Amino acid sequence: MLECETINSFYGKAHILNDLSFSVGAGAVVSLLGRNGAGKTTTMKSIMQIVKPKTGRVRFLGQEIVGQPTHRVAKMGLGYVPEERRIFTDLTILENLEVGRQPARDGGVEWTNEMVFKIFPNLEERQNNLGKALSGGEQQMLTIARTLMGNPKLLLLDEPSEGIAPVIVEQMATTILKLKAEGVTVLISEQNLHFARIVADRAIIIEGGSMKFDGTFSELDEQPDIRDGYLSV
Amino acid sequence: MGLFIAQLLTGLANAAGLFLVASGLSLIFGVTRIVNFAHGSFYMLGAFIGYSLMQVLPGFFGFWASVLLAGVAVGLIGVIVEICVLRPVYKAPELFQLVATFGVILVIQDLALMTWGAVDVLGPRVPGLKGIVRVLGEPVPQYDLALIALTPFVLFALWYLISKTRIGILVRAATQDREMVGALGVNQAWLFTGVFFLGAALAGIGGAIQLPKGGADLLMDFNILAAIFVVVVIGGMGSLPGAYIAAVLISVLNVFGVTYIPQSTLVLMFVVMAVVLMVKPYGLLGREEVAGEHGQVGEPERPFKPAGTQGRLLVGGLLAILAFVPLFGSSFLSVLVSDVLIFCLFAASLHFILGLGGLVSFGHAAYFGGGAYVAALLVSTVGAPMEVAFLLAPVGACLGAVIIGWLCIRLTGVYFAMLTMAFAQLLWSLVFQWDEFTGGDDGLVDIWPAPWLSGTTAYYYLTLVVGVGGIIFLRHMAHTPFGYALRASRDSKRQAEATGIHTKRIQWAAFAFAGAMAGLAGSLFVFSKGSIFPTELEIARSFDALIVIFLGGVKTLSGAVVGGASLEFVKDFLTRFEYWRLTLGLLIIVVVILAPDGIVGSLRKFGERLGVLRGVEN
Numbered sequence: 001m002l003e004c005e006t007i008n009s010f011y012g013k014a015h016i017l018n019d020l021s022f023s024v025g026a027g028a029v030v031s032l033l034g035r036n037g038a039g040k041t042t043t044m045k046s047i048m049q050i051v052k053p054k055t056g057r058v059r060f061l062g063q064e065i066v067g068q069p070t071h072r073v074a075k076m077g078l079g080y081v082p083e084e085r086r087i088f089t090d091l092t093i094l095e096n097l098e099v100g101r102q103p104a105r106d107g108g109v110e111w112t113n114e115m116v117f118k119i120f121p122n123l124e125e126r127q128n129n130l131g132k133a134l135s136g137g138e139q140q141m142l143t144i145a146r147t148l149m150g151n152p153k154l155l156l157l158d159e160p161s162e163g164i165a166p167v168i169v170e171q172m173a174t175t176i177l178k179l180k181a182e183g184v185t186v187l188i189s190e191q192n193l194h195f196a197r198i199v200a201d202r203a204i205i206i207e208g209g210s211m212k213f214d215g216t217f218s219e220l221d222e223q224p225d226i227r228d229g230y231l232s233v
Numbered sequence: 234m235g236l237f238i239a240q241l242l243t244g245l246a247n248a249a250g251l252f253l254v255a256s257g258l259s260l261i262f263g264v265t266r267i268v269n270f271a272h273g274s275f276y277m278l279g280a281f282i283g284y285s286l287m288q289v290l291p292g293f294f295g296f297w298a299s300v301l302l303a304g305v306a307v308g309l310i311g312v313i314v315e316i317c318v319l320r321p322v323y324k325a326p327e328l329f330q331l332v333a334t335f336g337v338i339l340v341i342q343d344l345a346l347m348t349w350g351a352v353d354v355l356g357p358r359v360p361g362l363k364g365i366v367r368v369l370g371e372p373v374p375q376y377d378l379a380l381i382a383l384t385p386f387v388l389f390a391l392w393y394l395i396s397k398t399r400i401g402i403l404v405r406a407a408t409q410d411r412e413m414v415g416a417l418g419v420n421q422a423w424l425f426t427g428v429f430f431l432g433a434a435l436a437g438i439g440g441a442i443q444l445p446k447g448g449a450d451l452l453m454d455f456n457i458l459a460a461i462f463v464v465v466v467i468g469g470m471g472s473l474p475g476a477y478i479a480a481v482l483i484s485v486l487n488v489f490g491v492t493y494i495p496q497s498t499l500v501l502m503f504v505v506m507a508v509v510l511m512v513k514p515y516g517l518l519g520r521e522e523v524a525g526e527h528g529q530v531g532e533p534e535r536p537f538k539p540a541g542t543q544g545r546l547l548v549g550g551l552l553a554i555l556a557f558v559p560l561f562g563s564s565f566l567s568v569l570v571s572d573v574l575i576f577c578l579f580a581a582s583l584h585f586i587l588g589l590g591g592l593v594s595f596g597h598a599a600y601f602g603g604g605a606y607v608a609a610l611l612v613s614t615v616g617a618p619m620e621v622a623f624l625l626a627p628v629g630a631c632l633g634a635v636i637i638g639w640l641c642i643r644l645t646g647v648y649f650a651m652l653t654m655a656f657a658q659l660l661w662s663l664v665f666q667w668d669e670f671t672g673g674d675d676g677l678v679d680i681w682p683a684p685w686l687s688g689t690t691a692y693y694y695l696t697l698v699v700g701v702g703g704i705i706f707l708r709h710m711a712h713t714p715f716g717y718a719l720r721a722s723r724d725s726k727r728q729a730e731a732t733g734i735h736t737k738r739i740q741w742a743a744f745a746f747a748g749a750m751a752g753l754a755g756s757l758f759v760f761s762k763g764s765i766f767p768t769e770l771e772i773a774r775s776f777d778a779l780i781v782i783f784l785g786g787v788k789t790l791s792g793a794v795v796g797g798a799s800l801e802f803v804k805d806f807l808t809r810f811e812y813w814r815l816t817l818g819l820l821i822i823v824v825v826i827l828a829p830d831g832i833v834g835s836l837r838k839f840g841e842r843l844g845v846l847r848g849v850e851n
Contacts, residue, residue, distance in 0.1 A: 048416055074418035086413045088406045090520075098399060099406040100417045150418050 001026040001185055002047070002154055007056030007066075009039075009046045009209075016042040017053065018209040024154065024187050029180050031200035032189040033231055039209040040189035041083055044158045047187075048080045049073050060154070077105060079152025083159045083189075085143045089132035093123055096131055096142055100149035108151055109182070116145040119175055137168035144175070148184075155179065157188040161195045173198045193231055205230045235369030240492065242368065244485030246377035249384040250443035252480035254457060255464035256391060256473055257435030263471030264408050264428045267319060267330045268647065270776075271337040272461060273454035275436035278341060279307045280449035281349050283441025284356065293361040304438035311433020315426050318822055323425075325829040328593060332783040333825040335776070338454060339818030345451055347812070353451075356444030376445050388477050395473065404428060408471065459658070459772060463502045466651040467509045469519020478517060499662040503655040507640075510652050514644050537790055539712055555697055559690040567693045568761075569805060574700035575757045577797040580778045580785075581704045582750035584793035587782055589711055590743045591723030592642075595650040596657025597751055597778055599637065602770035603660060604630035604752025605759035609677040610670075619683040623756050630752020631745050633660075638744035642737055654772060661770040676766035680759050696757055703753055708790055710746070719743050784824060786831025795833050 002024040009017040016039050024030045034040050045051040047058055049070045058065050065073050074080065088096050097113055104110035117124035120141040126134065134142060140160060147155065157176070161169045176186060176199045190196040196203060197217050205213035205220075207230045213220060220227050258272045286299035318333050362379055365372040395401040403424055407414045411421045440449070464483055468475025483502045490497045497504075515521055540548065559567050583597040607629030611622035637656045644652055664671045671677065686692050710716050721729040722736035729736050759765045768774065778797075785796020803820065807813040828835035 050412060050416065069420070069422075070412070070415040071418050071420045074416055080416045082413070082416070086410055088409050088413075090409055091402065091406060095402045095405075098402050099414060099419070102418050146417065 001061060002187070003057075003059045004043075004047065005057040005059075007043075007046055007053040007058060009042050009051050009053045011042075011051070016051075016209050017046060019056070020206065020209060020211055021056075022204050022211055022214060024185060026185055027180075027183060028202060029176065029186040029188065029200045030202045030204060031196035032187060032204050032206065033191070033193065033196055034189075034206040035191065035231065038206050038230075040206065041158055042209070043206070044080065044082075044156050044187075044189060047073075047156060048078060050080075074150060075102065075105075077108075077151070077153035079147040079150050079155045081143045081147050081155065081157045081160065083162060085139045087131040087134070087139050087142050087146065090130065092130055093127045093134075093142060096146050097149050100146035102150040104151050105153075108153065111148045111151055113149075116148055119148075119178060120145050137164045137171075140164055140168070140172070141175075148179075152184065154185045154187065157186060159189055159191065161190065161192050169195060191231070193227070235371040238368055239371035239373050240488045241485060242373050242377055242381065244488040245384075245481060246374075246380045246446070246484075247488065248477075248480040248484035249380040250439045250446075251457075251460060251464060251484055252384060252477050253387065253439030253442065254436045255461040255468070255476045255480055256388075257432035257439070258461050259465045259468070259471055259473065259476050260391075260395075260428055260435070261432035262465065262647075264404055265319070265323075265330075265425050267334070268328060269334050269432070270331055270458065271314065271334040271341065272432075272436055273456070273458035274338050274341040275307050275311060275433045276440040276457050276461075277345060277449065277451070277454040278310060279303045279437030279440025280356075280444055280453060281345060281354075281440075282306050282437065283444055284354050284449050285349075286441075287357050287444070291360075293359065296357070296359045300438055300441040303441035304434040307437025307440070308430040308434030311429045311436075312426055314433075315429035318826070319429075320422070320425075321826045322829050325825075326783075326787055329783050329787070329825070329829065329831075332780050333822055335780050336818040336821030336825065339814040339821070341818075342451065342454065343812045343815035343818070349449070349451075351451060353448055355448045356446065359445050362445075380442065384477070388473065391473050400427070455773075459654075460502060462651060463506045463655075465516075466648060467506050467516055469516030470647060472516070472518040475516055475518030496666055499665065500659050503658040503662075507652060507655045507659070510644060510648060510655075511640065514648060516648070519648075537711055552697075552701060555701075556694075559693050564689045567689050569802075571693055571696040571700075571757075571761055573798050573801040574696050575754050575761065576777075576781075576801055577794045578700045578703045578757070579751055579754040580781050580793040580797040581707050582747045582754065583778045584782050584787070584790075585707050585710065585750070586740075586743050586747040587779075588787050588790075588792070589716060589723065590719050590740055592740060592744065593646070593650045593779075594744075594775070595654035595772070595779065596637075596775050597653070597747070598770050598772070598774035599653075599657035599660045600630040600634050600748035600751035601755040601758070601774065601778075602664075602765070602767075603633050603748075604755030605765045605769055606664060606671065606677070606755075607752070608756045608759050609680045609765045612680050613677050614670075619681070619686070619760060623682075623760065626756035626759075627749040627752035630755065631749035634745045634748020634751075635741075638741050638748070642741045642744065654775065657770065657775060658772065661767055661772075664770060665767045671767075674767065676764055678764040680765065681763050682760040686760075692761055696761065699753065699757055703750055704794055707750060711790060715739070715742070780821075784821065784831060786828075786834035789831065789833040789837070792831050792833045796831065799832060 004023065005021050006019045007017050008015065008019060020043065032040050032043060042051055046053045049065060049068055053066055060076055060078060063076065088099060094113065097116065122138055123141055123145055131139065131142065160172050173195060176188065179186060188196070188200060203213065203215065203217055203220050204211060205226065212230050213226050254272065254276045258269060261267060261269050283299050283303035286302055287296060290299050314337055318337060319330055322330050322333055359376050362375040364375050366375055366378060395404065403414065403419055407421050407424050415421050460483065464476055464479040467479035467482065483505065486501055486505060487498065490501045509517060555570060558570055579601050583594060586592045586594060604626040608622040608626035611617040611625060612619065637653065641649055641652045665673055667673065681687060682692055686695055718729070718734045718739045721734055722739050726736050781796035781800045782793045784800060785794070786792030804817065807817050810816065824832065830838060
């Protein structure tokens with residue numbers, strides 16, 4: 001579904017992604033693991049074309065997307081949930097969802113307010129509240145809900161467990177598994193190996209903007225030097 | 234009582250046009266964060282286009298059709314401006330776009346002159362609404378009543394569009410975080426264009442709708458500019474109901490002001506704005522502006538370094554050439570170079586608070602003109618020797634800056650800019666109207682330098698030494714702990730405070746220092762001309778300095794000087810031609826698009842790409 005081929009991305013002169021290649025198959029939940037500063041967020045942004053890779057290719061559903069404007073990439077079916085959440089704090093929950101809403105694409109599911117409220121019941125109760133009145137966990141749910149309204153085929157989740165209460169993290173894991181059951185493909189970046197193991201089928205480890213490992217979690221457990229070397233334990 | 238009501242109604246009717254234009258400005262600012270100086274030009278175009286349409290479309294419906302069509306036409310012109318001029322510079326540093334819109338003003342001025350000529354046109358009366366209605370015995374035009382009745386519907390329609398429709402929701406979301414809106418699949422480029430269309434169309438309608446009450450002339454673009462900014466700021470940037478309340482407030486007060494305190498008319502709205510901002514720093518219905526919340530902070534500032542050997546040699550060489558100007562050049566050239574030097578010092582002093590301090594002042598002319606007036610008044614009223622007056626001018630300007638700075642420094646961003654402009658305008662009107670003391674419009678004349686400095690050559694060297702010395706001093710201050718603290722306060726208020734910097738006090742001191750240096754420039758100015766007029770305190774003078782800083786490169790130390798010198802020389806050359814505004818405007822737009830980091834900033838980047846400039850910067 002998604003193939004990244006030797007992408008190199010920069011912030012100004014800083015070389016962040018270094019010949020990074022990996023792919024995500026349809027229906028899978030893949031976790032992108034690595035320390036702070038390993039390049040996880042830049043990878044997400046490079047896929048969304050918020051950061052334009054200098055070289056390399058990113059193909060989504062067989063189409064080259066490097067150089068396309070971000071909104072077009074989103075329209076093709078890539079849903080992005082940024083790490084900083086970035087909900088529209090001056091808009092109500094319903095309005096936030098409206099911003100994310102897109103018409104269904106060729107016979108796919110069309111998410112409605114009711115459907116996302118079924119997954120995130122808290123949001124329904126507070127649907128007319130302003131975004132800034134929400135707690136951190138609720139904001140995190142709203143970003144995911146908002147992105148779902150665009151009927152993504154592939155969801156990019158940037159550190160969804162970061163900075164929210166343990167109870168909510170559990171809820172988040174359940175949610176991701178639910179989405180998987182709905183047929184949504186997910187690429188999730190994480191520092192938390194435990195969380196990744198619960199939700200994901202596969203682990204990709206990056207460090208210094210390059211891939212260090214790609215395989216299942218049991219394969220990862222067989223290589224403790226990699227696991228402990230590249231992930232803070 | 235009848236008169237009172239009649240005046241109230243006139244005020245409300247005047248508010249209609251003002252609100253339409255201001256709401257357009259507010260919308261454009263709210264979404265694109267562009268301070269659109271060309272908004273007054275859209276208003277003027279609406280009036281002229283509406284006028285032309287009314288000549289061919291007869292009758293009651295013809296009038297209203299003309300108003301709407303004028304709006305559509307101006308909206309489309311706005312779209313052209315947005316796509317051709319602004320899109321290429323959205324990523325430039327904040328407020329840079331205002332330079333581009335300044336270029337648009339100049340272009341539209343000359344295009345309007347070519348199309349409609351320099352004659353003022355009188356607006357037609359509206360068929361069917363030509364009469365008057367007696368209210369408590371006082372005559373009130375029917376058209377005024379129509380406008381009063383119409384405005385709330387316009388307000389409601391706009392409010393509905395923004396708060397209830399999908400477009401409005403997207404617009405509000407983009408106001409907050411446009412990148413995120415894009416990541417959700419919305420083409421925000423077209424959203425911006427749409428908002429620009431609507432904003433410009435509202436200005437156009439505002440221009441056309443006031444035709445029966447006034448007319449159209451080539452000065453109306455600048456004449457309304459200050460008023461609409463004041464309305465938007467009093468109401469709170471981005472708030473439509475706020476803009477309506479403010480438009481009513483200003484218009485009604487103005488009508489009463491004209492009747493009861495005629496001297497107040499020039500400043501009334503600025504007084505109101507100053508009072509409102511001091512009580513409510515974000516306008517009546519505005520909300521706090523948080524720097525960088527709109528995801529357009531841009532790339533980080535590069536560290537400033539003292540000039541390297543190459544740079545020093547270059548400047549030294551340039552100074553040597555300047556020193557020889559009176560010996561080899563004509564006296565005309567000496568005067569031109571002095572003018573440029575004085576202007577550069579003025580611009581550099583503004584750059585000190587704007588570039589290093591991040592404080593955008595729209596009223597810096599107050600200290601330039603203020604310094605000049607202090608010197609002139611000392612000479613003309615108490616007969617002070619020139620040397621004393623010359624040295625006291627910056628002191629006076631500094632004092633003024635200390636007081637005004639104390640009142641303004643609590644505000645930030647555009648609100649700060651507007652309050653500084655309000656005080657500059659207050660000073661201007663004080664000077665303009667206090668005939669006995671300041672000479673009013675006639676200015677003060679016969680302010681000549683001491684005998685040992687009179688003569689073009691002697692004064693040229695004084696200007697060279699003081700002007701260049703001042704610029705170098707300003708530059709030196711950037712590399713002192715004071716300069717570091719100022720930049721720290723600009724970049725991260727919280728972290729600066731945490732390291733023990735009293736950010737507001739530092740900014741206040743910088744404001745006062747910049748005021749003093751502007752006063753020094755004013756002092757040089759008044760003795761070089763021998764006279765001073767209120768024009769040196771005008772908003773236009775403040776904008777001159779502002780424009781050249783962005784043109785030169787706000788993020789560079791030499792930007793103000795390079796921008797100032799380039800613009801002055803180009804202007805001197807271009808003003809010899811008939812349509813010089815068009816040429817200059819286009820030139821500014823081209824520079825803005827080709828060099829979004831300003832002349833110096835972009836040249837430096839270009840040089841670095843070629844590999845020539847590495848040694849200088851690193």
